[in-house]
Amino acid sequence: MKTSLKPLLLSAVILPAALLATVISMVFIAFGLRALDTEFEERGLGIVSFLAPAAEYGLISGNRPALDALAFGVLEQRDVVAIAFFDAEVRPLVQSGRLSSTPQATLSEVNSPVILGKEGERMVLAAPVMALPLAIDDLMRDVAALDDTSRIGWTVIELDTRSLERSKQDMWFRTLLVTALALMVTAWLATSLAGRFSDVIARLAGAVDALRAGRLDIVVEEASDIRELRTLQQGFNQMARSISESQATLQARVDEATAQLAHLALHDPLTGLPNRRAFEQALDDAVILSRRAGDRDALCFIDLDRFKIVNDTAGHAAGDELLRQVGELIRKHVRASDHLYRIGGDEFVLILRGCGQEEARKIAENLREAVSTLKFDWEGTAFTIGASIGLVRILGEDKSAADILVAADLACYAAKKGGRNQVHEPVAAADSCD
Numbered sequence: 001m002k003t004s005l006k007p008l009l010l011s012a013v014i015l016p017a018a019l020l021a022t023v024i025s026m027v028f029i030a031f032g033l034r035a036l037d038t039e040f041e042e043r044g045l046g047i048v049s050f051l052a053p054a055a056e057y058g059l060i061s062g063n064r065p066a067l068d069a070l071a072f073g074v075l076e077q078r079d080v081v082a083i084a085f086f087d088a089e090v091r092p093l094v095q096s097g098r099l100s101s102t103p104q105a106t107l108s109e110v111n112s113p114v115i116l117g118k119e120g121e122r123m124v125l126a127a128p129v130m131a132l133p134l135a136i137d138d139l140m141r142d143v144a145a146l147d148d149t150s151r152i153g154w155t156v157i158e159l160d161t162r163s164l165e166r167s168k169q170d171m172w173f174r175t176l177l178v179t180a181l182a183l184m185v186t187a188w189l190a191t192s193l194a195g196r197f198s199d200v201i202a203r204l205a206g207a208v209d210a211l212r213a214g215r216l217d218i219v220v221e222e223a224s225d226i227r228e229l230r231t232l233q234q235g236f237n238q239m240a241r242s243i244s245e246s247q248a249t250l251q252a253r254v255d256e257a258t259a260q261l262a263h264l265a266l267h268d269p270l271t272g273l274p275n276r277r278a279f280e281q282a283l284d285d286a287v288i289l290s291r292r293a294g295d296r297d298a299l300c301f302i303d304l305d306r307f308k309i310v311n312d313t314a315g316h317a318a319g320d321e322l323l324r325q326v327g328e329l330i331r332k333h334v335r336a337s338d339h340l341y342r343i344g345g346d347e348f349v350l351i352l353r354g355c356g357q358e359e360a361r362k363i364a365e366n367l368r369e370a371v372s373t374l375k376f377d378w379e380g381t382a383f384t385i386g387a388s389i390g391l392v393r394i395l396g397e398d399k400s401a402a403d404i405l406v407a408a409d410l411a412c413y414a415a416k417k418g419g420r421n422q423v424h425e426p427v428a429a430a431d432s433c434d
Contacts, residue, residue, distance in 0.1 A: 050261035279341035298360035301408035305386035386421030
């Protein structure tokens with residue numbers, strides 16, 4: 001119903017509406033800014049938290065190439081501008097990018113992933129690297145003596161906060177723009193809203209409270225019979241969806257970075273094969289399946305012969321390329337159901353799934369022959385290598401995963417001691433269980 005009290009309505013409605021719109025904007029901006037800061041910090045803590053266990057092997061072994069490869073992968077992440085690894089004496093081992101500050105003085109007090117502070121347009125985060133217990137073999141005997149919670153170093157990253165500041169500025173601009181538009185719409189509707197206007201404001205206020213309480217899925221009921229009021233309600237819903245979608249996008253990016261770091265933690269950066277940690281879990285699963293279902297699996301412990309000659313003669317770059325070629329060669333000579341791992345140095349392990357005794361021995365002999373016939377050429381010099389293979393059955397009735405790995409390691413050692421480039425199967429493992 002039309003009214004002639006336009007001046008009164010303008011003063012009675014527009015003033016409270018302007019105040020409420022300001023409150024809504026400030027709450028929206030305050031919540032949004034806190035959400036952006038929190039998401040940015042959590043993403044940084046997530047990166048440095050997943051980076052710490054991934055750097056464990058490199059810090060223990062002093063493997064700078066591995067740390068360099070890890071740092072390179074992390075620098076590909078959005079906003080990461082610098083990364084450094086420090087040993088237990090707070091000495092820098094590897095650094096990629098330029099750190100804005102020198103954090104050694106405070107690192108010794110870092111026992112969990114933390115934000116060390118902000119330097120200009122950068123945020124500095126650090127996390128301790130803890131030594132975790134590993135199964136004993138030829139490569140990691142010394143590491144097994146470490147205490148389960150020994151702190152062996154730290155990882156430090158720096159994030160560029162400029163994208164965060166741009167997001168905040170964009171939020172300010174969008175919020176102010178929407179608020180201005182809402183006030184313009186409110187002024188245009190003031191003369192016709194009258195008593196019904198208070199109901200709309202009450203619903204909007206309730207939605208603001210819910211938004212401030214963290215309910216990003218809040219939706220205002222679009223039930224007004226006035227087109228302009230429905231427009232205002234739809235505008236609020238659009239703003240709420242925008243915040244919800246922004247948070248979902250940020251979370252998706254954090255999840256993606258987390259997945260990439262988790263992949264690095266379970267894969268060898270040189271060959272791309274699953275690493276020792278992934279192998280230990282797979283071996284545990286194979287032992288459990290053997291106990292439950294009587295699955296017939298076998299384990300091949302592969303140690304390359306004459307690999308040291310390539311490293312000493314042609315350098316580590318040649319050795320790395322040879323390891324990559326050997327990994328590809330082995331993968332081409334095993335079944336799709338089998339799983340290959342590089343557990344360190346020139347040592348590989350192969351889990352043969354559902355494999356009988358004779359078939360396992362045949363696969364191992366084929367691998368040995370394939371490796372021994374590999375012609376590796378490096379800068380005009382040809383090298384040949386061999387493979388000493390220890391072959392054992394995965395029988396979990398009375399043996400643990402550690403026992404089986406030790407047996408395979410000893411079998412490989414016997415193959416080397418017996419003349420190298422051969423497959424050795426312990427007598428106990430040779431008994432047929434097909």
